[in-house]
Amino acid sequence: MxxxxxxxxxxxxxxxxxxxxxxxxxxxxxxxxxxxxxxWRIQPCDDAATRQALEKALACPVVVVTSPAAVSAAQALASLQVQRGSTWLAVGAGTAAALRRAGVPASSPRRMDSEGLLAMPALQDIRGIDIGFITAPDGRNLLVPTLQARGAQVHRAEVYRREPxxxxxxxxxxxxxxxxxxxxxxxxxxxxxxxxxxxxxxxxxxxxxxxxxxxxxxxxxxxxxxxxxxxxxxxxxxxxxxxxxxxxxxxxxxx
The missing domain is CATH 3.40.50.10090 (Rossmann fold)
Structure with missing residues (x-):
């Protein structure tokens, strides 16, 4: 052989x-x-502080999710229930597909990166808006400062970490x-x-x-x-x- x-x-x-x-x-x-x-490996977080941060993020009228790993980790911690009138955004099509499999309708930009997400209409007039941000530590560093500069209140939930x-x-x-x-x-x-x-x-x-x-x-x-x-x-x-x-x-x- x-x-x-x-x-x-x-x-x-x-x-x-x-x-x-x-x-x-x-x-x-x-x-x-x-x-x-x-x-690195993906290590989901499972502690009271993370659960509390995720609860606040999920209650926001706009929720941004940065990766399929963030979807999976968040699902393990809480039910991803869509609040009435809320908007869910994903950085890329893979993350949006993971959210849809979890029962959450989500939009993603054609340009699947931070710049593409920031160009979406839902993230333009956001002064005073609470935005939930579901991610990992240091994830998508460009997004949060830009959203804050536009006047949004960002509630970050770091639901997993990358272990080197x-x-x-x-x-x-x-x-x-x-x-x-x-x-x-x-x-x-x-x-x-x-x-x-x-x-x-x-x-x-x-x-x-x-x-x-x-x-x-x-x-x-x-x-x-x-x-x-x-x-x-x-x-x-x-x-x-x-x-x-x-x-x-x-x-x-x-x-």
Missing amino acids: GHPTPPAWYVISLRPQGGHDALRRAARRHGAGLLALSP LALPPRALDTLASLDRPACLLLSSAGALEQVLPQLPPAAAARFLTASVVAASARLVGVARAAGFSEVVQADGPRPAQLMKSASTVMAPRIR
């Missing part, structure tokens, strides 16, 4: 531990393998010795900041030769500042969007 043929190319995922499956499936459809470098992880030696060895074309799928600046200092010299050198598909214009700048030379922007952060751009970028290099 022969060995399986290795993929013609690889994508590198920096998503949280246990969060690579959708990207792995999308990569497989394009003939790519996936190298997982998880810099050491990168597995086996994954680092695989990265250092990778002899196939590789593309980094970048959807989090914080994840990249966690990964870079952990890379030994050989792995770091190989990592920085990868092409980058970034989920937003802001992340394009982050990747270039980190030292990547080939960076393109995808249409959004969803696996299919990232892989569509990655396959286009990598097509000339795949044997």
Whole structure:
């Protein structure tokens, strides 16, 4: 029985531990393998202070949710009941879909990032409005200061935290010795900041030769500042969007 043929190319995922499956499936459809470098794991919060903060956030006339992980963590703490006349907003389509599965009608911007959310009509005339903000510590740093500058009262509920992880030696060895074309799928600046200092010299050198598909214009700048030379922007952060751009970028290099 022969060995399986290795993929013609690889994508590198920096998503949280246990969060690579959708990207792995999308990569497989394009003939790519996936190298997982998880810099953290998602740890839901379950304490009285978090429950109280979430209760206040859910009572607001406008509720902003920043990620599918925030939806899941909030659901574990409370029933996500929609108040009469309230508006629920999600940073991206994946978060909006998670909210709808929880029974909450939610809108998301076509441009699935902080800037896109801030451009939505519901967040323009908000002086004196209470806005619930369901997220993680340090999540979406641009949003809260901007909402406050527009006069909103932001009630933040940090329903999960990111616990840093050491990168597995086996994954680092695989990265250092990778002899196939590789593309980094970048959807989090914080994840990249966690990964870079952990890379030994050989792995770091190989990592920085990868092409980058970034989920937003802001992340394009982050990747270039980190030292990547080939960076393109995808249409959004969803696996299919990232892989569509990655396959286009990598097509000339795949044997």
